[in-house]
Amino acid sequence: MDDGAFARQLCAWLDPLRLAKLANDYGRDPASLEQYGRATREATAFRRAADVGLDRLIRAFLEHFELSPRFTAILPGASQLDLPADGLGRLNGLRFSGQATFDDFDASDPPGTVVAFRGRAIEILTIAGPINFLVRFVDQMAGLWSSVERGRAFYEPSFHSELPVYIESVVAGALGFNIRTAFTSGRPGVNHRANGILTMVGSPPFDRAQAVQLWSESWGRDYPPPRPVANESAEIVSSESTDAFVLLNPEAAAEPWRNIEHFRNECSLYSGVERPQSRTDGKLLVDSQYGRAFDFVLTEESAVYGFTEDLARISYPSDFGYLRVPYRCVPRIRVGSRAEIETIVTALQTQLPPTGFCLLFRGQSAEFYLGR
Amino acid sequence: MRKGHPLEAVLPEWCFLIRSYLFGLTTMVVQKYGSAVTEDVSRRLHEDRKRLEESLDNHAFAFSLAQHYGLPTMGLDLTNQLDTALFFALHRLVAVEGRQLRAAPLTTGQPVLYLLAFPERFCVEHARARPQVFPQGRPDRQHAWFSHMGWGNRRNQCAEYLVAALYLDPAGDFNPLATAQTLFPDWQNDSFGSLMEVALSQSWASPELKAYLTNLYWVNA
Numbered sequence: 001m002d003d004g005a006f007a008r009q010l011c012a013w014l015d016p017l018r019l020a021k022l023a024n025d026y027g028r029d030p031a032s033l034e035q036y037g038r039a040t041r042e043a044t045a046f047r048r049a050a051d052v053g054l055d056r057l058i059r060a061f062l063e064h065f066e067l068s069p070r071f072t073a074i075l076p077g078a079s080q081l082d083l084p085a086d087g088l089g090r091l092n093g094l095r096f097s098g099q100a101t102f103d104d105f106d107a108s109d110p111p112g113t114v115v116a117f118r119g120r121a122i123e124i125l126t127i128a129g130p131i132n133f134l135v136r137f138v139d140q141m142a143g144l145w146s147s148v149e150r151g152r153a154f155y156e157p158s159f160h161s162e163l164p165v166y167i168e169s170v171v172a173g174a175l176g177f178n179i180r181t182a183f184t185s186g187r188p189g190v191n192h193r194a195n196g197i198l199t200m201v202g203s204p205p206f207d208r209a210q211a212v213q214l215w216s217e218s219w220g221r222d223y224p225p226p227r228p229v230a231n232e233s234a235e236i237v238s239s240e241s242t243d244a245f246v247l248l249n250p251e252a253a254a255e256p257w258r259n260i261e262h263f264r265n266e267c268s269l270y271s272g273v274e275r276p277q278s279r280t281d282g283k284l285l286v287d288s289q290y291g292r293a294f295d296f297v298l299t300e301e302s303a304v305y306g307f308t309e310d311l312a313r314i315s316y317p318s319d320f321g322y323l324r325v326p327y328r329c330v331p332r333i334r335v336g337s338r339a340e341i342e343t344i345v346t347a348l349q350t351q352l353p354p355t356g357f358c359l360l361f362r363g364q365s366a367e368f369y370l371g372r
Numbered sequence: 373m374r375k376g377h378p379l380e381a382v383l384p385e386w387c388f389l390i391r392s393y394l395f396g397l398t399t400m401v402v403q404k405y406g407s408a409v410t411e412d413v414s415r416r417l418h419e420d421r422k423r424l425e426e427s428l429d430n431h432a433f434a435f436s437l438a439q440h441y442g443l444p445t446m447g448l449d450l451t452n453q454l455d456t457a458l459f460f461a462l463h464r465l466v467a468v469e470g471r472q473l474r475a476a477p478l479t480t481g482q483p484v485l486y487l488l489a490f491p492e493r494f495c496v497e498h499a500r501a502r503p504q505v506f507p508q509g510r511p512d513r514q515h516a517w518f519s520h521m522g523w524g525n526r527r528n529q530c531a532e533y534l535v536a537a538l539y540l541d542p543a544g545d546f547n548p549l550a551t552a553q554t555l556f557p558d559w560q561n562d563s564f565g566s567l568m569e570v571a572l573s574q575s576w577a578s579p580e581l582k583a584y585l586t587n588l589y590w591v592n593a
Contacts, residue, residue: 005380008381008384009380009383009384010384011384011388012383012384012387012388012430012431012434013387013425013430014384014388015391015425016388016391016392016394016395017395017421020395070385070578070581071385071388073575073576073577073578074385074388074389074392074576074577074581075388075392076576077392077570077571077574077576077577078388078389078390078392078393078396078567078571078576079392079393079395079396079399080396081395081396081399129425132425132426133425133426133427133430136426136427137426137427137428159428160428160431160432160435160446160447160520160521160523161380161383161431161446161520161523162380162523162524163380163431164428164431194491195489195532244527246525257524258524258525259523259524259525259526260524260525260526286525287525288525288526288527289526289527289528289529290526290528290529290531290532291524291525291526291529316536320539323534323537325531325532325534326532330534330535330536330537331536331537332537332539333536333537333538333539334538334539334541335485335538335539335540335541335544336540336541336543336544336545337544337545337546338454338458338545338546338547341454341485341538341546342454344487344536344538345454345487348487348489348535348536352489356491356492356493357489357490357491357492358452358489358490358492358495358517359452359487359488359489359535360450360451360452360487360488360489360490360495360517360519361450361451361452361453361454361456361457361485361486361487361488362448362449362450362451362457362460362485362486362488363456363457363458363459363460363461363462363483363484363485363486364460364461364483364484364486365460365461365462365463365464365478365481365483366481366482366483366484367482367484367537370528
């Protein structure tokens, strides 16, 4: 995400109430809004903006911000309020021409001040919405990350778009965390996912049999061993065109706002991968449907998400086959009545963790499959 | 990019449209009821404004609204009500004219009901995200939830939370079902939907925003 895109995305937090008030006030007394003023913002989780990257984020926003006439046109249209045209006209194309400082605050500034703005009142008030959000969100992220050990890996982003992940990664990066995605330490390891699935991550060679044994011990159940090692010299699959795989340089794949899994090479215990061939071009093959990245070649017998027949043996029984998602089989079940559905729903609800999860429904008149 | 729309390019305008609408409503309430606005109502208005101004709820609510009116997002529309999900499984939405659709009972094909177990932080319950003063509409009728995980290089991320796929016997008994009339209020009874229609017909929405809004659809009872 470049600084221009960052600034545009932050405009989602422009505040209609403030802008409408500015338009009205400008109509009455334009001179007062053109006077210079000063405003500060405070934080609780950090002392200096530079310690969490807030200075860089604010500078990027201020440098690229320009109030598009699209917003000033939407305001009266969507609010259905009469607003003076001259006031709205003054806001069109407005930029912040003042200064932002991140230290040497006035003694009279509120405790916890991390940034001070000096400039025309109309400019300071126009940017107040995005700035308020940014400072609050950075404060929240800084509080979250500050309490975590620096040695801990960058956690999976749970946000919904580039913008919050970008901000979070700037904060975490400034605090000294490893924020790279599609990461490998160079060592093989195991990854226990929230849904109880164990996978192998890091760099091959993988020991599938040992991983299955560890999994069996941790769950106190006997899981069947993986099938004998696959032919890892099998034909290489060209996945890019048909399977929504994309080739990325490791540097690009490491950017958290691309929404790629933290660890690369995540393979099922029931895959065919133990000693795969490395890619010769140094790139990563990224599954753009599920965010997994691989630095080795995929063959017809890699089955990195697990062979369906093998996973089916440890899945909920189904007489109607399974749908496939990474590392799991999802049972397909035929139902003939609402009562049957309700029985299944009740059973599943009892298996959910007591808090933090919800069972939701989606009805479709047809199924759509990925072309792979 | 969703259905040909660069979502992140139009998203700031879409969020601003929603908040401008909300601002207009709040102003109207205050003007209409004046001193009769109770302290409790005033507090809730303030809390909603602060929540949208200072948190990601601004995005979350905007995504949820978009998805449930048919506008492209990176997520998936879901519900916690079996009735609603069964309606969508057992009906097809058939084009009538323009953006008008009709719900027709399914006569062929294989209806399916997906059950998904989501971490709550990965989805939005529309009723909780909706500010108090924002009028109820289609998403409320459908007890809508929205999962927002399918962005960037995880377009099908929602599938990772699938726990079962139930295939409905077309001859089975799944009554009582919700009706199209219940789940899809018409535009006269859907204030925000009406605003989108107004935006499509007037000059204050940019061409890009209008192109996004043309995905809005209505379902005739």
